Amino acid sequence: MPRTTPPRPLDVAAVFPELVGMSRTATRLHPRPGSPTVHESSVGGPLLWPAGEPWASCSQEHDAPFELNTPEEVRTLRRIRALDVWTDEDHAEVSRIHAGHDPALLPKGPHPLIPVAQLYARDVPDLPFPEGTDLLQVLWCPFIDIEDQPGTESVQLRWRRACDVAEVLAVVPEPAYVGTYELVPVPCVLHPEQVREYPAAHDLDRELAERIGRWTDGSLGHQDDLSVAAGWKAGGWAAPFTFRDSGGPEELRCRECSAVGEPLLTLDHTEWQGETSSWRPVEEPQGASAAPTDLTVGRGYTLQFYGCPTDPRHPPVTVMQ
Ligand SMILES: [Zn+2]
Ligand SMILES: [Zn+2]
Incomplete structure (x- = not known):
């Protein structure tokens, strides 16, 4: 379904x-939850990874893992949470998973990153692919505050040419534990759609932003309904800064040049909610979850x-906003 x-x-x-002229x-x-293959664009799905290339890993120390669960426990947790009725065993299992494991069990040394997204150029016209590439893969470390940690390996992007991957890695390493299930996206297939956006207030000159801020048309709001799309997206304008000021362009400068x-790329906890419900797709069935990836960064902030x-x-520079 589109x-x-x-x-x-x-x-x-x-x-x-x-x-x-600013659109x-x-x-x-x-x-949306599904079973993507390595040949499809996905969130939290399997990656088209060359058999001969070492899997992306992070060698940082993680002193304070919050819950410490195995990836299998994360899958079990989600399977139970999707049930309408829980048995006593289900309740006990969820309590046990939330109790987590002893941080001392965390293995030392580099641990594998987990797939966050895989995007084929054919699906994402608004993603600027480097010359000669047609596939972007995003991985991260399931222990960290994702927000920018300059010089660390905690978030990694791989740009590839899909046809260069002759043999796909068969056995994908998984970390022994994750720090929180909230950083592990539910495997999702994508239904890409191009939309038109206008800049949010912080990207406009102050006088115009103030005039727009004073303007409302009934229940409509510029920020929520008329400027920047809600949910996961590629390209477009910057998401509104919701819990802090934009640090301005200085904060967003490339560290290399x-x-x-x-x-x-924009990652969001919800695809629509409350004020942004005008972005809910027309085909969406009654009762559909507004948080299909079950991914939460910080307190449900947008990660861009x-x-x-x-x-x-x-x-890239990563910013929670
Ligand atoms: Zn790490
Ligand atoms: Zn640069």
Whole structure:
């Protein structure tokens, strides 16, 4: 089933002509639980990884893992949570999983990263692929605060040409434990859809932002309904900063060449909710979960990767906002 964003309730550029010319496209990914293969774009799915290449790993020490669960326990937890009725055994199992394991069990040395997303160029027209590549893979360490940790291996991007992967890695390493299930996305297939966006307030000049801020049309809000799409997406405009000020362009500069980063990939806890419910796709069945990936960064913040406009191979800056 495709996913279609309802038309915006009105064209904000017709109300504020200054916005004409500031629209950009973004590709909403619309992740939904499924069984993606290595040949499909996915969130939390298997990666097209060359058999001869070492799997991405992190060698940082992790002193304070919060819950310490095995990946199998994370899968069990989700299987039980999806049940309508829990047995006594289910309750006991969930309590046991939430109690976690002794941090002393955590093996020393590098541990494998986990797949976050795999995106084929054919599915994501708004992702700027480096020359000669058509596949982006994102992995991270399931122990950290994902927010930018310069120079660490905790978030890794791999740009590939899919046809270069002659033999796919058969046995994929998994970490013995994860620090929290909230950093392990549910395997999802994608239903990409291109949408049009306008800048959020922090990307506008102050006077215009204030005028737009004072303006409402009934229940419509610029930030929630008329500017930036909710949920997982590639490209487009920066998500609104919800719990802190934008540090401005300085914060988003590429560490290799100082160019100001552009939104590359946006990860969100929910695809729509409350104020952003106008982004709920028209096909979405009654009762569908608004948090299909079950991924939570911080307290449900939006995580945005800002890519380098000069060279997409430069490591992105990651910001919780
Ligand atoms: Zn790590
Ligand atoms: Zn750069």
